[in-house]
Amino acid sequence: MEEEVKSLNFIEHIIEEDLEEGYTKNDLRFRFPPEPNGYLHIGHASSICLNFGLGLRYNAPVNLRFDDTNPTKEEQEFVDAIKEDVSWLGYKWDTECYASDYFQQLYDWAIQLIKQGKAYVDSQSSEEIASQKGTPTEPGSESPFRNRSVEENLKLFEGMKNAEFEEGAHVLRAKIDMSSPNMLMRDPVMYRVLHKAHHRTNTDWCIYPMYDWTHGESDYIEQVSHSLCTLEFLPHRELYDWFLDQLVDSEKLRPKQREFARRNLSHTVVSKRKLLQLVQTGVVSGWDDPRMPTISGLRRRGYTPEAIRNFADTIGIAKRENVVDVSLLEFHAREHLNKIAPRVMAVLNPLKLVITNYEEGKEEWLEAENNPEDESAGSRQVPFSRELYIEKEDFREEANRKFFRLKLGGEVRLKNGYIIKAESCTKDSEGNITEVQCTYDPKSKSGSGTEESLRKVKGTLHWVSIPHAFAAEVRVYDRLFTDPTPDGHKDKDFMDFVNPDSLTKVTGYMEPSIKEAKIGDRFQFQRLGYFNVDTDSSEEKIIFNRTVTLRDTWAKLEQKK
């Protein structure tokens, strides 16, 4: 019955083939392997959804493995943030692993390679080693230390481990092929000396394994069947396989690396280095600034895990370069928020409106539906009075037929309330409209069932009652960059495209029910967009972030002019 029509991506095709050719379902195991040197971003979310999605699809375990082999960049803070982000996205890892847990095993295997004559200690400077590497078009040359005796190598390597040498004095290299067309096969460094404390192993080790020597072996130790990484690691695959060739037990499962293209998002950057730059230069307030494409930024902005997962599913996975339009992300935010966000009324750019024929001092509580998409959401009461705020953009002295909002002599419905007619307006000395006077039809009350209440008027406005409203800070966000591909220009730096208007803080006026809102709560401010309560909020002051606007066909029409 529930036959899935969903087509497979190329990774799933590979797995299906493997399953046909001898892998059992029990062999399948995946992993998500972040380096704890920064916060996770929307690109990582794709990888997380890929790996954990595979785990769900095949009922296979997925490890969370920290690739923590470089103590100069890695910190516990990032480990904690990464765990929080993965959990928030809704995934459960099978085992929490650390490459640093395998340092002893890796060391033992390295000794084994030395004994087999497949690794040696090089005592040259990194510059010398680099100069012997050759270029992509020219072969490299061999190190003068390449043919040291096994005994000497063992002794030096042990010395490295025992802190007998300065950083940079020696490295351990794999002995492969200095003339390989693949630069990575030209005797890659396996270990370097680093006199730095590690966030987990502290000072137990002063030699640290390099990525290539660590990653595939970690996969092997964990018996990961499919080790998925981004395309730039494709040339590493040959090395990944070479290392495995040296120590794999044929009884055990041999992991395979496969590569996919990282996902790029328009109007932003997805690179830890560049995101770090935004943080360090103060363009944003931190890694979780709501304008950041980090998972923590999106979370604070009001995005839901569902929206992000649906987004990742929709864009899929492939091997070609790509720039996914941010409007697709926004679509998924709206799609989910539309279903779950309670509707409330808030005015962000207030214009006073006085109902001249409404009794002074009178108040009424009107029934308002919480979510037309969800009957179970129920309803609430909103206060109505003689003096209201409406949005400045919702009133014009005169306008053409296309303008469905309020204009002098025109009628409009106040959401959940009455039909009103604009009679006059007052202006300040500069000609700005400061107040609108109107009359209301007492028989037109929403839901009253009267003939007048059933009348069709073209426009409906949201509003708040001035005596009942409270003020809140609203942070209105726009795209962080003005260019779709800020880092896609050879002659310009991505920082040149930072949008100076990406954040505008305004004071909004809210209906009283919103006062109960807690940090993280999401709302739809009717006719405006989706907003959530920011973590900066306190007992005294509520602060909202605008997650995303509603689709706005009127704004589009206006823009075309």
Added chain:
RNA sequence: UGGCCUAUGGUGUAAUUGGUAACACAGCUGAUUUUGGUUCAGUCGUUCAAGGUUCGAGUCCUUGUAGGCCAACCA
């Protein structure tokens, strides 16, 4: 002047492995609507190029072209 990877509407991804190129977003029309939201209906538009194999090619072959990756004691 090397090696490897990639090329499908504006964007992203599919195509039962050689059998009518589809889905989503974006755009545009219209209907519905007490949110110019939602929903619904319709519409626009696609296989990098040139050859070849074949009854038949997005898919296979050849040659181009374009883009990307590779010379960290980073991952």
